[in-house]
Amino acid sequence: MINPHLIHAATIVEKMRETADIHTYRIRINDEAERRQYRFAAGQFNMVSLFGVGEVAISIVSDPDEPEYLDHTIRAVGRVTNAVARLQAGDVLGIRGPFGRGWPLDEARGHDLVIVTGGLGCAPVVGAIEYIFRRRNQYGAVKILHGVKTPEDLVFHERFERWERQPDTEVLLTSDRPGKLWRYHVGVVTELFEMVSFDPVQTVVLMCGPEIMMRVGVPILLRRGLPATSVYVSLERHMECGIGLCGHCQMGPYFVCKDGPVMRYDRIESWLGRPGV
Amino acid sequence: MALLMKGEQKPKLGVFKFASCDGCQLSILNLEDELLLLGEALDIAYFPEASSRMDPGPYDIALVEGSITTEEDRERIKAVREQAKVLMTIGACATAGGIQALRNWADIESYKQVVYPRPDFVRTLATSTPIADHVKVDYELRGCPIDKDQLRRVITDLLAGVQPRIPTDSVCLECKRRGNVCVVVAKGMPCLGPVTSGGCGAICPSMGRDCYGCFGPAEGVVKGAGHPPNTSSLAKQFHDRLGLIPIEVVRRFRGINGAAASFRRESEAWAVEHTNSEGS
Amino acid sequence: MSSSDHGAFPSADLQRLLDLLGAKGHRVVGPTLRDGAVVWDTIARVSDLPIGWRDHQAPARYRLEQTGTGEVFGIVHGPQSLKPFAFAPREPLLQIERTNGGLSIYPRLPKPEKIALLGARPCDVAGLAIQDQIFLRGPYRDSPYASRREGLFVIAVNCTRALPTCFCSSMKTGPRAQSGFDLALTELDDVLLIEAGSEAGKAVLTELPVSPASETLLAEASKRIGACAESQGRLQEQAALPQALYDAYDHPRWDDVAARCLACTNCTMVCPTCFCHTIEDAPTLDGQHTERTRLWDSCFTHEHGYIHGKNIRPMIKDRYRMWLTHKFAAWHDQFGMSGCVGCGRCITWCPVGIDVREELSALLASDGRSAARRSDNP
Numbered sequence: 013m014i015n016p017h018l019i020h021a022a023t024i025v026e027k028m029r030e031t032a033d034i035h036t037y038r039i040r041i042n043d044e045a046e047r048r049q050y051r052f053a054a055g056q057f058n059m060v061s062l063f064g065v066g067e068v069a070i071s072i073v074s075d076p077d078e079p080e081y082l083d084h085t086i087r088a089v090g091r092v093t094n095a096v097a098r099l100q101a102g103d104v105l106g107i108r109g110p111f112g113r114g115w116p117l118d119e120a121r122g123h124d125l126v127i128v129t130g131g132l133g134c135a136p137v138v139g140a141i142e143y144i145f146r147r148r149n150q151y152g153a154v155k156i157l158h159g160v161k162t163p164e165d166l167v168f169h170e171r172f173e174r175w176e177r178q179p180d181t182e183v184l185l186t187s188d189r190p191g192k193l194w195r196y197h198v199g200v201v202t203e204l205f206e207m208v209s210f211d212p213v214q215t216v217v218l219m220c221g222p223e224i225m226m227r228v229g230v231p232i233l234l235r236r237g238l239p240a241t242s243v244y245v246s247l248e249r250h251m252e253c254g255i256g257l258c259g260h261c262q263m264g265p266y267f268v269c270k271d272g273p274v275m276r277y278d279r280i281e282s283w284l285g286r287p288g289v
Numbered sequence: 290m291a292l293l294m295k296g297e298q299k300p301k302l303g304v305f306k307f308a309s310c311d312g313c314q315l316s317i318l319n320l321e322d323e324l325l326l327l328g329e330a331l332d333i334a335y336f337p338e339a340s341s342r343m344d345p346g347p348y349d350i351a352l353v354e355g356s357i358t359t360e361e362d363r364e365r366i367k368a369v370r371e372q373a374k375v376l377m378t379i380g381a382c383a384t385a386g387g388i389q390a391l392r393n394w395a396d397i398e399s400y401k402q403v404v405y406p407r408p409d410f411v412r413t414l415a416t417s418t419p420i421a422d423h424v425k426v427d428y429e430l431r432g433c434p435i436d437k438d439q440l441r442r443v444i445t446d447l448l449a450g451v452q453p454r455i456p457t458d459s460v461c462l463e464c465k466r467r468g469n470v471c472v473v474v475a476k477g478m479p480c481l482g483p484v485t486s487g488g489c490g491a492i493c494p495s496m497g498r499d500c501y502g503c504f505g506p507a508e509g510v511v512k513g514a515g516h517p518p519n520t521s522s523l524a525k526q527f528h529d530r531l532g533l534i535p536i537e538v539v540r541r542f543r544g545i546n547g548a549a550a551s552f553r554r555e556s557e558a559w560a561v562e563h564t565n566s567e568g569s
Numbered sequence: 570m571s572s573s574d575h576g577a578f579p580s581a582d583l584q585r586l587l588d589l590l591g592a593k594g595h596r597v598v599g600p601t602l603r604d605g606a607v608v609w610d611t612i613a614r615v616s617d618l619p620i621g622w623r624d625h626q627a628p629a630r631y632r633l634e635q636t637g638t639g640e641v642f643g644i645v646h647g648p649q650s651l652k653p654f655a656f657a658p659r660e661p662l663l664q665i666e667r668t669n670g671g672l673s674i675y676p677r678l679p680k681p682e683k684i685a686l687l688g689a690r691p692c693d694v695a696g697l698a699i700q701d702q703i704f705l706r707g708p709y710r711d712s713p714y715a716s717r718r719e720g721l722f723v724i725a726v727n728c729t730r731a732l733p734t735c736f737c738s739s740m741k742t743g744p745r746a747q748s749g750f751d752l753a754l755t756e757l758d759d760v761l762l763i764e765a766g767s768e769a770g771k772a773v774l775t776e777l778p779v780s781p782a783s784e785t786l787l788a789e790a791s792k793r794i795g796a797c798a799e800s801q802g803r804l805q806e807q808a809a810l811p812q813a814l815y816d817a818y819d820h821p822r823w824d825d826v827a828a829r830c831l832a833c834t835n836c837t838m839v840c841p842t843c844f845c846h847t848i849e850d851a852p853t854l855d856g857q858h859t860e861r862t863r864l865w866d867s868c869f870t871h872e873h874g875y876i877h878g879k880n881i882r883p884m885i886k887d888r889y890r891m892w893l894t895h896k897f898a899a900w901h902d903q904f905g906m907s908g909c910v911g912c913g914r915c916i917t918w919c920p921v922g923i924d925v926r927e928e929l930s931a932l933l934a935s936d937g938r939s940a941a942r943r944s945d946n947p
Contacts, residue, residue, distance in 0.1 A: 015676055017861075021671050063850075064851075065850060065852075066850050089877045091451065093877075094292075095452075104670070250875055253846075255707070255708065255709050256707060257703065257844065258846050258848070259873075265899040266902075282815075286818070287887075288881070288882055288890065289887075289891075323854055441854060445852050445854050445856070448856070449856055456870075458834065459833045459834055461833040461834050461920075465658075465834070466865050467658075468649060470608060470647070471648065471918055474648075474920065475604060475631045475632070476605050483835070507871075516884065516885070522828065522830070525921075526629070526922075
């Protein structure tokens, strides 16, 4: 059995700028044997470890069929991530993982998908979208609904444009506040729900963003006949161990690191967006 | 967030003293073996306590000991701030006003009369105030004196360009990790540990003494993100169950960190209680 | 309880057991007096044990008394459960070194040590079993815990005296140890009954000169243990507790207890089952080496619920609710059992004497408002 405390030294192969404070780091595990052993499922995360600083949970956004290179999109926002932001290609960091349960991409095969994301926290779902488009014929219609606070918050701009050109795919963007060059909808992301049609029997919903968006948004979708068991949400909590032992990521009866971070809505519904959980 | 960038040159360190006993500066010297490493990693440009070298600024890191008690110091701290990329206060005087902040509840003129043969020579402010009341402070190290390991850790982080981690969880957490027997429960001592920030390694309870709050209130790792500790519940326990009279509760909270906001509020509440009990 | 598997020997011969354990390579650790309580420490001679001493426990109060008897296990327990012996308060996990263009990573494991824990109470034996479930039987086996745990030889002592803070019989963990021990003792005046609970225990017991326990002695032990159970207050509505606590999420009692709770972490530190920990990297000043250590943490700290820029559980109310709900409700969902063994330490060692039993009964009261104020302590 593997020792979950052990970290793999990994080298940054490429650092790709997404925005001023968001970068995607393509890393490769240094040791050949460790690298060959490493496998992950879409939506799982690694504990990314910076020498002498600490660790942070980051989802793997690259394709699980190509586990040699692992992409992590990281926003410089905390103690560890700010320190990671100073690293460049060639620098070494550590990873532990993969941990957690990701998006139900196998179960969703043959289904239509509505993918709802809000704010800057949409990195975990980017990997899932890319996964789907690399296997475009295995999935039905795809509708991507993305909301930001201000037009400046729109990251992954090129990706949205690329996705829009995919067959049988709709991309709808909205911003809470208008902007000069903003050519999309203005309003909260739930307003986009009115602008898409979907077959409630045939559709799987993937949702990622602030809990309050999920708490308010999912019931609107359910009122259109979608079963709660077809909705999956990605959750965020403080994580230190990644294996359900350190206790920090608890959310009601769940350990987000182990039972999630992606959870089926009906299981987490009563805890979502409640203050103090 | 004030951080150092990785550069060619060694970061310049300045250590500045205001109203204080020099004990925190001594903690730097107490790093002993690691002081040499510190000298290798940093250019110690201004540290009058340790060296006659007094290079002018700007400084990458300014460590500030002591509180503001004079007009001159009120101006001098502004000059230090202007010269410092990262300003970190060290110790209870600099972070909360120190023991000398007891004057904040007293008449400074009468103190002068009692202490000095020629009080007219003494020019001082009526209050002792923390550095953060005067200039922007980037990081604070608590304690009277500071903990040298915590100092070393913070400097290591700063040298690595990383935001220092300065936990302010209760003394109890460290006390229990050490396997100590609680002095409140087993001995009925009015220990301030439950509401005081750790970082000291729970020294006093480890020696069978009650904590007197020298690391100040345990109020959360990120300024503003935490909440003040529940001093009123502990004070009530001191009074109702451990038998302290109101003035003793006042003195408990009015010590080395007496001017720190939550300790100050608690002592002032019990001072009212004391006055009322005197009157009745 | 049958006489066939029980032995008996005079308390005066306890040294023989200590010597036997020593000869088998165990360091014997038992209750010793320190700073007004008992703490676990090495026992070489029977006289190192707190003979004749008894503890008095109440919310926020612990006192010792010398009774002048020859009672060996008169003290029920001190602030420490068995937790530190397997889940260490400070556990080095990794040593990491910068090498030319890379990192060298060395796992750290505690040095194996055979420790015989003499005087573990049934509640604490149950607490250890709960921690075993968490650290050893999850998807990952925790290697430092496993390494420490392997060396432990547990000698339980059944309880014949309950403290006002005890509620093991409600939690079904005591006052008689059911499983999870290697040997179990019951002290009856100047006689000790002994039984084995494991193969290792049997191996020791066969070498110990004991006489078979008489039916009279066994009946007396059952009577005293039964009386100990009877003397405890009951925690009501065990089966309904998990759901009732989930349902009480918005109960006004949480505000009431938050006004008293210091969020000082003491309850979680003394709890035999609390497992929260934090992971800390401590680099050397030259930035070449760093050590990763696991430290006991608590759901009452400011940082516990902190996630970039916000605190999920900013208020003491949130944290107390999280802790109590976890212990008595979420634990069932997570591990198929309660997280409480009824040892009462969180009551005794809370500096302001918050009593979980009172909080639970107030929270379970259907009318929230009537539960809002508790009577003051006498």
